[in-house]
Amino acid sequence: MALGRLSSLGIGSNVLNYDTIDKLKKADESAQVKPIEQKIEKNLEKQTELVALTSAVREIKGYANKLGDYSTYMGRSTNVVGDAIRATVSDGVPIQDIRLDIESIAKNDINEVGPKFAEKDSVFSQKDLTLNFFTKGKFYEIQIEAGMALDEIAQLITDKTNGDVIGTVMKTGGRNPYQLMMNSKETGELNRIYFGSVLNGEKIKSGALDLKEGDFNIVLADKNGTNKTLQISLSTPTDSTNSDNTLALKEAILSAIESDSDFEGLLENGDINIGIGEGGDTLIVNDKRGYEIQVNGKQIKNLGFKSQTSKDNIEQKDLVVTKIIKPGMLEGTINVGTIPLDLSKLTKKGNSSYQNAKVIAEAIENIAGLHSRATEDGKLVINSDTGEVSIVANNDEVSKKALEDWGLNSGTTTDYMKTQQDIFKVRNIQTAQDAKFSYNGIKMQRPSNTIDDIVSGVKVELLSTTEPDKPAMINITRDDEEIVETLSKFVESYNQLSMKVDELTRFDEDSRIAGVFNGDGDVRMIRPTLNKIFSYTMGLGIEKQSLVKYGVTIDEKGIMSLDTSTLRMALGKDPEGAQEFFQGKITTRNFKEIEIDGVFKMLDKELAKLVDGSSSRLKLLEESLTREDKKLREDRSRAIAMLDTRYDLMAQRFASFDGQIARANNAFNSVQMMIDQSIANNKK
Numbered sequence: 001m002a003l004g005r006l007s008s009l010g011i012g013s014n015v016l017n018y019d020t021i022d023k024l025k026k027a028d029e030s031a032q033v034k035p036i037e038q039k040i041e042k043n044l045e046k047q048t049e050l051v052a053l054t055s056a057v058r059e060i061k062g063y064a065n066k067l068g069d070y071s072t073y074m075g076r077s078t079n080v081v082g083d084a085i086r087a088t089v090s091d092g093v094p095i096q097d098i099r100l101d102i103e104s105i106a107k108n109d110i111n112e113v114g115p116k117f118a119e120k121d122s123v124f125s126q127k128d129l130t131l132n133f134f135t136k137g138k139f140y141e142i143q144i145e146a147g148m149a150l151d152e153i154a155q156l157i158t159d160k161t162n163g164d165v166i167g168t169v170m171k172t173g174g175r176n177p178y179q180l181m182m183n184s185k186e187t188g189e190l191n192r193i194y195f196g197s198v199l200n201g202e203k204i205k206s207g208a209l210d211l212k213e214g215d216f217n218i219v220l221a222d223k224n225g226t227n228k229t230l231q232i233s234l235s236t237p238t239d240s241t242n243s244d245n246t247l248a249l250k251e252a253i254l255s256a257i258e259s260d261s262d263f264e265g266l267l268e269n270g271d272i273n274i275g276i277g278e279g280g281d282t283l284i285v286n287d288k289r290g291y292e293i294q295v296n297g298k299q300i301k302n303l304g305f306k307s308q309t310s311k312d313n314i315e316q317k318d319l320v321v322t323k324i325i326k327p328g329m330l331e332g333t334i335n336v337g338t339i340p341l342d343l344s345k346l347t348k349k350g351n352s353s354y355q356n357a358k359v360i361a362e363a364i365e366n367i368a369g370l371h372s373r374a375t376e377d378g379k380l381v382i383n384s385d386t387g388e389v390s391i392v393a394n395n396d397e398v399s400k401k402a403l404e405d406w407g408l409n410s411g412t413t414t415d416y417m418k419t420q421q422d423i424f425k426v427r428n429i430q431t432a433q434d435a436k437f438s439y440n441g442i443k444m445q446r447p448s449n450t451i452d453d454i455v456s457g458v459k460v461e462l463l464s465t466t467e468p469d470k471p472a473m474i475n476i477t478r479d480d481e482e483i484v485e486t487l488s489k490f491v492e493s494y495n496q497l498s499m500k501v502d503e504l505t506r507f508d509e510d511s512r513i514a515g516v517f518n519g520d521g522d523v524r525m526i527r528p529t530l531n532k533i534f535s536y537t538m539g540l541g542i543e544k545q546s547l548v549k550y551g552v553t554i555d556e557k558g559i560m561s562l563d564t565s566t567l568r569m570a571l572g573k574d575p576e577g578a579q580e581f582f583q584g585k586i587t588t589r590n591f592k593e594i595e596i597d598g599v600f601k602m603l604d605k606e607l608a609k610l611v612d613g614s615s616s617r618l619k620l621l622e623e624s625l626t627r628e629d630k631k632l633r634e635d636r637s638r639a640i641a642m643l644d645t646r647y648d649l650m651a652q653r654f655a656s657f658d659g660q661i662a663r664a665n666n667a668f669n670s671v672q673m674m675i676d677q678s679i680a681n682n683k684k
Contacts, residue, residue: 021647021650024647024650025643025647028643028646029640029643032639032643033636033639033640033643036632036635036636036639037636039632040629040632040633040636042516043625043628043629043632044629045516046516046517046625047622047625047626047629049504049516049517050618050621050622050625052500053500053501053504053523053526053618054611054618054622056493056496056497056500057497057526057607057610057611057618058611059493059497060490060493060494060497060530060607061604061607061608061611063486063487063489063490063493064490064600064601064603064604064607065600065604066486067483067486067487067490067582067583067600068582068583068584068597068598068599068600068601068602068603068604069583069601070583071091072482072483072486072583073478073483073575073579073582073583074091074092075091075478075479075482076089076090076091076092076093076095076476076477076478076479077476077477077478077479077480077481078474078475078476079474079475079477080472080473080474080475081472081473081474081475082466082470082471082472082473083463083464084100084102084462084463084464084465084466084472085100085102085460085461085462085463085472085474086460086461086463087458087459087460087461087474088458088459089457089458089459089474089476090456090457090458091457092457093455093456093457093458093476094455094476095476095477095478095575096476097473097474097475097476098439098440098455098458098460098473098474098476099438099439099440099441099471099472099473100437100438100439100460100462100466100471100472100473100474101437101438101466101468101471101472102435102436102437102462102464102465102466102472103436103437103438103465104433104434104435104436104437104465105435105449105462105463105464105465106187106188106433106434106435106446106447106448106449106462107187107430107431107432107433108183108184108185108186108187108188108191108430108432109135109182109183109184109191109192109193109428109430109431109432110181110183110184110428110429110430111181111182111183111193111195111426111427111428111429112179112180112181112426112427112429113131113180113181113182113424113425113426114179114180114423114424114425115176115425116172116174116176116177116178116179117150117176117178117179118175118176118177118178119150119178120149120150120151120169120171120178121149121150121151122149122150122178123147123148123149124144124148124149124150124153124180125144125146125148125423126146126147127146127411127412127413127414127423128143128144128145128146129143129144129414129419129423129424130142130143130144130416130419131144131157131424132195132196132416132420133165133182133193133194133195134193134194134198134200134284134286135161135164135165135184135191135192135193135194136164136190136191136278137200137277137278137282139198140160140161140165142156142157142160144156150169150178150180151169153167153180154167154168154169154180154181155167157182163185164184164185164186164191165182165183165184165185165193166182166183166184166185167180167181167182168180168181168183169181182426184432186447186448187432187433187434187435187447187448187449188432188433188434188446188447188448189275189276189432189433189434189447190276190277190278190280190432190447191432191447192273192275192284192431192432193432194273194275194284194286194288195286195288195420195424195426196286196287196288196289196290196291196417196420197286197287197289197290197291197292197293197310197311198284198285198286198293198310199284199285199286199293199294199295199305199307199309199310200277200282200284200307201277201282201283201284201285201303201304201305202282202304202305202306203242203279203281203282203304204242204245204246204249204281204282204283204302204303204304205242205245205302205303205304206240206241206242206244206245207238207239207240207245208235208236208237208238208240209234209235209236209240209245209248209249209299209302209303210234210235210236211232211233211234211235211252211297211299212233213231213233214297214298215232215297215298215299216231216232216234216295216297216298216299216300216303217229217230217231217232217295217296217297218230218232218253218256218285218293218294218295219292219293219294219295219296220257220263220272220285220287220291220293221287221289221291221292222260222262222263222266223262223263223264223265223266224262225289225291226262227291227292227294228260228262228263230253230256230257230260231256232249232252232253232256233252234248234249234252236248241281242279242280242281243279243280243281245281246276246280246281246282246283247276247280249283249303250274250275250276250283253274253283253285254267254274257272257274270288270427270428270431271287271288271289272286272287272288273285273286273288273431274286281304282304283303283304285310287310288420288426289417289420289421290416290417290420290421291417292309292310292311293309293310294308294309294310295308295309296308318381318382318383319382319383319384319387319388319389319413319415320380320381320382320383320389320391320408320413321379321380321381321382322357322379322380322381322406322407322408323379323405323406323407324353324357324377324378324379325353325356325357325360325374325378325379325380325405325406326353326356326405327351327352327353327355327356327378328347328349328350328351328356329344329347329348329349329351330343330344330346330347330356330402331343331344331398331402332344332393332394332396332398332399332400332401332402332403333393333394333396333399334391334392334393334394334399334402334403334406335390335391335392335393335394336364336367336370336382336389336390336391337367337369337370337389337390339367340394341360341363341364343360343402346359346360346363347359347360352378353377353378354374354376354377354378356378357374357375357378357379357380358374360372360374360380361373361374361380361381364380364382369384369385369386370382370383370384370385370389371383371384371385380406383415384415386418387414387415387417387418387419388412388413388414388415388418389412389413390411390412390413391403391408391410391411391412391413392410392411393410434446434447435447435448435449435451435462437462439454449461449462449463450462458474458476460474478571478575480568480571480572480575483567483571483578483582484564484567484568484571487550487552487562487567488562488564490600491552491560491561491562494530494560495559495560497526497530498527498530498558498559498560501523501524501526501527502527502558503515504516504517504518504523505517505518505519505520505523505524506518520621522610522617522618522620522621523618523621525617526610527558529603529606529607529610530603532602532603532606533547533599533600533602533603534546534547534554536599536602538580538581538596538598538599545577545581547599549570549581550566550567550570550571550578550581551563551564551565551566551567551570552567579598580598581598581599582598582599582600582601583598583600583601584596584597584598584601585598
């Protein structure tokens with residue numbers, strides 16, 4: 001009670017107590033509060049069921065939305081026939097079959113350099129060497145110092161080429177297992193590594209090429225080292241591209257070399273190489289042995305050759321160049337080759353640096369196979385027919401100091417060509433090449449084995465060549481399994497939702513029990529909304545389609561079922577028709593494009609009216625129940641407050657009445673005592 005319970009209530013009357021008030025109050029609560037509480041419980045039950053119902057509608061709508069969405073039908077399944085390729089296909093790629101005849105796969109360049117060694121850190125050479133090579137349009141000079149280990153040289157090669165050429169030390173086995181290797185990082189003909197002499201052309205012109213006698217000649221050293229001129233004949237069509245002409249010229253040169261017995265074995269051994277350079281429109285002519293390459297003729301500029309000799313591409317260096325020779329009389333003995341030169345006998349007091357250099361050069365010139373000259377500033381230049389020269393000081397301090405003044409160390413100096421032939425002895429293990437293949441009969445060439453630029457969304461990795469008339473095949477079909485799985489879940493969701501709607505809207509005549517939403521139009525209309533899909537058709541006559549065609553049926557109890565074998569058969573027989581029926585299509589009427597919804601797109605829109613947005617029917621029903629709940633709780637609070645007030649007043653009145661009764665009883669008891677006493681006295 002609002003005023004608290006009075007502990008003395010009922011003492012005076014033994015009647016007007018709290019038991020009486022509580023009984024009266026419970027009777028009023030049963031008549032006034034309990035009906036409101038029952039309505040609150042009913043409302044809460046409706047809200048709980050509405051949450052479950054809305055969730056079920058959203059679930060089936062999600063499946064309808066997916067079946068009515070264009071992207072669902074863009075899934076692709078790929079079947080690869082043969083072991084020569086791997087393939088991945090993106091969604092939306094046109095359904096098709098692709099045939100690949102693979103002539104060659106792309107490879108990188110692999111080369112062995114020098115002899116084999118016992119250890120990975122073995123010293124490569126006791127001489128200073130220069131390793132020259134050409135790759136990806138650039139010439140490289142790798143300065144190898146005397147005493148450098150194999151692994152140091154390998155790292156130097158990698159660093160100098162920024163990783164375009166990878167230097168490695170490979171353990172190949174045997175007594176001396178370690179081998180210096182030079183490999184191109186990437187595959188493709190552009191990544192070939194050329195050693196020796198290189199004549200690198202520029203862009204060849206497009207259009208017709210007509211090479212006749214005197215138009216283009218190439219001079220190469222044959223297998224005996226003798227220069228021989230090859231006349232190149234060629235004719236290309238007017239629509240030839242730069243790359244077409246480059247490839248045609250390469251083939252013409254190769255044909256001319258192969259046809260001449262004097263060059264037998266040079267192409268196979270890799271001593272002579274004809275390659276294609278950057279952009280696919282430049283030609284590279286290479287002699288690994290180091291012999292000079294020359295071109296001449298009327299059309300060499302059209303063929304990209306501004307230089308007529310390979311010597312123009314490499315800085316030509318003299319074998320030995322000294323510092324400026326000191327003036328005056330020199331002392332010491334220098335051995336050039338096997339001939340000792342006594343400098344005190346060759347030079348005089350008062351000689352200039354030039355005069356001393358000149359007399360020493362004249363002495364060297366008289367040595368068989370050696371050539372020497374003096375420069376104007378007094379330096380000494382020495383070259384050799386054999387490609388190497390030995391210069392050693394006598395074993396005395398004066399001679400050693402004389403050689404030191406020349407800027408030289410005792411030892412043998414070898415030229416570029418001889419170093420390549422005798423020390424590096426480069427052996428090509430694998431030649432970098434492009435992948436060559438036919439794509440549905442169209443010949444193509446790519447530098448990589450990963451092909452992703454022919455059909456957008458199709459990526460092919462070439463693994464090996466194919467045999468003639470046994471191509472690799474890629475069958476691209478639509479991935480129908482996702483459609484089958486989604487429709488199966490739709491059917492399951494449909495049956496669950498149907499049972500839920502029946503449960504919430506039922507009315508049993510015998511038991512008079514009704515579902516919580518019996519009579520609610522918003523909930524009852526869910527079933528006819530769902531059943532619209534069974535009356536949906538598309539097309540006319542024998543082309544008329546319904547869900548039955550795709551294996552979807554409903555029995556007399558309203559249970560939907562799906563025959564997946566019928567569905568798969570229908571999807572495979574007419575994939576486009578299935579997509580149009582499920583998702584929709586665009587047609588033209590009165591010169592205007594009109595979009596016609598498919599069955600599931602239509603259903604998705606109908607279900608959206610139930611659950612999507614603030615004005616959807618189930619959302620409005622939810623808000624109505626929320627408002628009703630709020631009002632009922634307010635009514636309950638007011639009723640309880642009114643009863644509390646009423647029975648607080650009643651308790652106060654009972655207390656007042658109980659006091660009056662108590663006083664009356666006390667007065668009566670006093671009179672009764674007087675009467676009882678008087679009667680007792682009279683009996684005496």
